[in-house]
């Protein structure tokens with residue numbers, strides 16, 4: 001059974017169809033890259049998976065559990081919605097760290113708030129886990145820095161640790177390096193790469209073609225709200241079947 | 257004479273501070289309600305509130321004081337009469353609370369809307385409840401952003417209380433002026449300025465301290 005099964009997702013904003021019949025599956029431990037030009041619906045798809053947008057059609061299933069079914073317009077309680085959200089994590093293009101908290105507090109805030117009874121033992125466990133995650137991100141000396149004291153690359157790594165702290169089934173990245181200076185993209189790509197090596201299940205929207213080719217098990221090329229082509233990195237980057245894919249890739253003359 | 261004047265002015269200053277403090281006490285929470293209403297999706301709430309804010313911010317506070325004090329009598333319902341000075345003070349308080357609630361509501365609205373939507377979304381994808389997002393993520397950011405405009409507005413309020421003079425509330429200017437009439441002395445009126453200066457100075461220090469406390473993040 002696939003870990004994630006997305007079937008026939010549709011999304012309209014007013015009268016424009018932004019996502020049209022989006023279907024794909026992924027297995028546990030896989031990294032899936034989504035590529036495509038600006039405006040093709042990549043962000044909207046990630047937002048649908050994280051329940052920041054409500055799709056107009058289709059279903060989303062994780063481990064056989066149907067999290068979303070557009071044909072059942074049931075009114076969900078906030079509580080149920082929150083539980084479903086926790087299957088997914090999202091790393092934003094512009095980080096969205098909480099400015100009034102230190103790096104470590106950013107990572108531990110949500111897990112602490114989620115505790116039923118916050119005794120010192122559980123709080124200590126969360127702190128320790130937070131420190132461990134920051135260490136994995138190469139930020140062990142930055143625990144007590146506030147976001148404005150960190151570089152963009154460091155902020156994005158804190159954001160990745162923050163998302164990992166809740167141990168989502170699937171971690172989504174929306175162009176995690178697009179807001180960074182070229183000098184700083186490398187350090188962020190490096191930690192995502194190491195997550196891929198540890199078989200973290202990830203969906204990565206990116207314009208870094210060389211990176212997508214290296215780390216992904218599957219690549220999805222989106223064009224105008226549809227999946228124009230999907231396959232292994234080899235299939236997409238070396239012998240794309242669709243003319244559109246070829247055209248899009250030719251815009252990236254020097255993929256790493 | 258100096259002692260007599262000082263004691264008289266202190267009495268007036270007590271009224272000034274009372275009007276100031278009570279105005280804040282009521283208009284700070286009322287302003288928050290108005291700002292939430294003015295951002296509400298319910299048009300029946302939103303538009304009347306926006307209209308009220310437009311009227312109050314578009315007319316002089318002095319005029320509002322007079323309308324609220326004399327208006328009821330003209331309409332055949334002289335609510336403030338028979339209460340003497342208390343009636344005048346109450347009318348002034350009502351006018352100040354309405355006026356300042358509207359100004360504060362705009363400050364709150366600016367503060368709330370200046371928090372990027374990404375902050376709410378980050379909280380949501382981390383599984384926080386709406387209440388948690390408000391209390392733990394948004395609130396402090398709003399407070400940080402509203403402290404500078406709030407301190408401006410509150411310092412303006414200190415000086416605006418003198419407008420209550422037009423309906424003969426016995427605040428400090430009224431008291432200072434009384435010496436002009438009875439003793440032909442003008443300096444007590446000028447002396448009132450010292451009280452305002454000291455009070456505003458104190459508030460400036462207080463707000464400066466709060467701003468500094470909140471300067472650890474951006």
Ligand SMILES: Nc1ncnc2c1ncn2[C@@H]1O[C@H](COP(=O)(O)OP(=O)(O)O)[C@@H](O)[C@H]1O
Nearest residue numbers: 013014018036037038039040041042043044045
């Ligand atoms: N909230 C919204 N309201 C209206 N249109 C939107 C909204 N969000 C995105 N869109 C439109 O949907 C299309 C896809 O956007 P997006 O998912 O951001 O694409 P991508 O991430 O691939 O650049 C764009 O044409 C965009 O203008």
Ligand SMILES: [Mg+2]
Nearest residue numbers: 042043044175
């Ligand atoms: Mg996008």
